[in-house]
Amino acid sequence: MRTRRVCPMATDTKSDGKLAAGGLASALRHDLPASVVVFLVAMPLCLGIAVASGAPLAAGLIAGVVGGVVAGLLGGSVVQVSGPAAGLSLVVADLVMRYGWRATCMITLLAGALQLLLGVCRVARSALAVSPAVVHGMLAGVGVVIALAQLHVVLGGSPQRSAVENLVELPHQIIHNHTHAVFVGVLTIAVLIAWTRLPQRVRSLPAPLAALLVASVTAWAAGWQVTRIDLSVSLDSWVGPVWPSGDWHGIVAAVLLVALLAGVESLLCSVAVDKLHRGRRSDLDRELTGQGVANMITGALGGLPVAGVIVRSTTNVRAGARSRWSTVMHGFWLLLFALGFGWMIALIPMEALAALLVFIGVQMVNMGHLRNLRGHSEVPVYVVTMAGVVLLGLAEGVLVGLGLAALLALRRLTRVTVRATAEPDGRWHVVIGGSLTFLGVPTLTSELRAIPAGVTVDLDLNIDFMDNAAFEAIHDWRQEYERGGGTVNIDEIHDEWYAMAASGVRMFPAKTPPRAPDRWWLPWSHRRRGRRVAHSPLAARHPDRDGSPAVPDLLAGAREFHRLTAPLVRPLLHTMARTQEPSHLFITCADSRIVPNLITASGPGDLFTVRNVGNLVPRLGSEPEDDSVAAAIEYATEVLNVRTITVCGHSGCGAMAALLSGGEKVTGQPALSRWMRHGNHTLARFIAGESAGEDHGPLDRLCRVNVIQQLENLRTYPQVDRLFRGGDLELIGLYFDIGTARVHLLEQHPQVASGPA
Incomplete structure (x- = not known):
């Protein structure tokens, strides 16, 4: 029975450069319909995020256009969609209150220049060192803050200055406000919730757009008194960015915060989107460069900061996009809508946009992330980051989350395991594993002192590092134990940290990777890459799948056994060589x-x-x-x-x-x-x-x-x-x-x- 090996890159399309005839047909067949679907999803989100950021309504559409066209053309992901991100709305709202809108645009421009510089320096991979638990916790906290603030608008009131004040004031708003605005908001949320339960044909229209349509038509037909916005005023009053005035330390910090948050969110989104399709993998340095150019342009034009956004990117993939032209065309649809159909925005009630933001904020608290993090014991980082963002602020919450993640990582890296078992012959077998540092000395000494006196102890050190405090703890215990009539036999599985320290040899501070077989359980075909090709007639007669001479896997495996595994199992096999x-x-x-x-x-x-x-x-x-x-x-x-x-x-x-x-x-x-x-x-x-x-x-x-x-x-x-x-x-x-x-x-x-x- 044979199975055909399918190359994972087979579905990649020529998404760079000029469209060939086949590429044009693919773009018209797959990317054009996908771009329309993404546009329908992006349009209400651009407007809603502008409202949540305290920015002009047109700023959201400008960011959507620039994110689609510029980041789509220059970015490193072929199907990722960029635009205004809800995760940045708190930062933008704070900057608008502190420096004003025009100065915020200049901060966005400078943040884009910093992203461009970082992309040119090829440091994008280092951004992935940020714990996803911190990023997801930050987004969840932002979602809670957005939902609490916009819920007051839905209820006919005004948001307070902080999430805590919004929460305290919420009962009063619920009890005393029962205006038409509440009806519009409740209707919008009801449509968003019910939309997923409707037949597939109906759900071809995106839920955010459907909710705004239902709320707008109902408010117009019923004659409800709601708040409306004229987009033409926002477009006519356009002005360029200005240099922010104030403490330069705060300005630099703001530029760094916008650049890093937007960059990390874009790069993590690129990695996540790569898991949704089988096309070309993302070039993260190019993605960061493209995001930088897009933020420079959107800042110069008076738009919100842009970043890769997972909801629109997922929609793009599921709608059948094959190349970056879907993202680019969705930006042109946004531009066409803003210039030719901007008058339609006046029909949308502000309360409906606020309800959409409440729904988005609740969705940002993704329970799926919690389930994934639980298996890695990172839920505390998620919860603390979210709570910090809600109670302290965005920057403070992220710093608290990063600090906790670093402490937990340090704890894992210095974790010591001590397993002591009594053998049938009266001997004790002790296995110490991990990194032996001063942090593990209390656990180490407690376990060793629990071993009965006067017996023979076989002590296996399965460690990758030992500092002086740990060495002294083991050495002192050994001397004391042997003075009491016991015997201690120390066997070091990896480098001889204890033996060298006992002999006074200088210790190197770096950890030593374990000398273990290279994933021995993997099939030969999975370990073949990177292995040197043997120049022999046998190898020449057996070309592998890639067309190069094949390594005689059986002989290579035997050599690997002799080099790595045989020294470990030789003592065991020696004892059973005569009988089984x-x-x-x-x-x-x-x-x-x-x-x-x-x-x-x-x-x-x-x-x-x-x-x-x-x-x-x-x-x-x-x-x-x-x-x-x-x-x-x-x-x-x-x-x-x-x-x-x-x-x-x-x-x-x-x-x-x-x-x-x-x-x-x-x-x-x-x-x-x-x-x-x-x-x-x-x-x-x-x-x-x-x-x-x-x-x-x-x-x-x-x-x-x-x-x-x-x-x-x-x-x-x-x-x-x-x-x-x-x-x-x-x-x-x-x-x-x-x-x-x-x-x-x-x-x-x-x-x-x-x-x-």
Whole structure:
């Protein structure tokens, strides 16, 4: 059975330079419709973010146009959409209050110049060193602040100066304001919530646009008294940026804050968008450069700061965009709308835009990020950053989050694990792992002093660093312990940190990476890249997939074993060189994806393994005769005295697929056809049984049924049946699901119920 290897870059399109004939057809077919969808999503968001930022309404549209056209053409991501970002609205609102709008535009321009400089210096990758927990926590905090502020507008009131004041004032607003503005806001939010539950055809219109349309038409038809904005006034009063007046320290800090926040958000968005498509990967330095030029232009034109935005970018990918022309065209649609249809904005109630911002703010508190962070113990960073942004301010909250993330990282890097176990012969085995610094000395000394006095201690140091405080703690304990009549044998798995310190050799401050096998469990094809090609006739006769001479993988693997693994396992293998004492007879399929020692976490001497096509056990006396499996069963039970026989099947078994096809898949393969006759009892059991609803189709159920049938076939051997009935032998059925990498224990009854092993 062969599978065709599909190159992940196959769907990339020529998105740079002039459009070729094929590129133009692709742009018209895929990018043009996608650009319209993104425009419909972006237009209300540009207006709403301008309102939340305290900027002129036209500033949002200017940023949308510049972000689409300039960042789209110059950026390093082919499908990312840039424009005004909700995450920057608090920063902009604060700058507008402190310096004025025109000065804020100059700060945006300077921030763009700084981004351009950083992109030219190729430092974009360093921005990814910022913890995503801090970024997501910051965005969540911004969302809470936006939602609390705009909720007052929805309720017919005015936002207060801080999130805390907004929260305190909220009950008063809810009790005393019941105007038409409240009706418009509630209606907008209701449409946004209900839109996702409507049929797919209806949902082709983006929810933000639909909500604004419904609210505007309803307010006009009902004659409600609402607040409206004239975009023409905003356009007619355009003025250029001016230099901000005030303390230059504050101005520099503002430029740095806008540049870094917009840059980090854009780069993280690029990385996230790369996971949504199979085209060309993002050039992060070029993306930062493009964002810098876009911010310089939007600042000069009087627009909001721009950044890559995940909602519009995700919409772009899902709408079928193939190249950067979708982003560029969406910017032109925004420009066309602002110049030709700006009068339509006067029909949109301000309260509807505020309700849209409330909805966006709530969505920025993404519970999916919390679930992802929980597995890495970074939820505290997220929560503290969010709380800091809400209670203290954006810059203060981010600094608090970064500080906590650094402390947690330091704690992880200096974490020490001490595992002490008593051996049956009276010795104690102690394994110390991690980085031994002064921070781990209390834990280290506490665990070591708990070891009983007067015994032999085998101390394994599985460490990558040891400072003087840790060395003194271990050395002092060892001397004291040996004075009390005990013995301490120290074995260092990596570099000899303890031995060198004890002999007075100068220690190097850098950590030493573990000398471990290079991901030994990976297939050869995954480790081939970077390995030197052997210039030999054998290599020349076997070209690999990329057209270059192939490395003889088996010999290269043997050399790797000799160099890395053999020194570690040689002492163990030396003790078992004369005899083997396995506890299991392990019968499994010959499928190359099944690695018994890997899926059972077993080592040398544990498993006496039999492999064949379909993990079949021919019944005693069956035709055609097979002495191979029978010999292994006899030797395992009568000579090796194994106490367990395990039959392990797996998902997608080719032998079972052949059995299910009635033999058609093995036509022309006489030996295999004869061997597959041993699966007839499995097929009969499959036909007689029914699915319990726990499998994934007929083939999956047959693979599971086959395991149970082979366990019954084992009972046809007298010595197996005798040992099993006497309680001296256990029969176990395992099923390995390759796709999920999970091992299931199969119960021995016809329904073949299973659960994780």
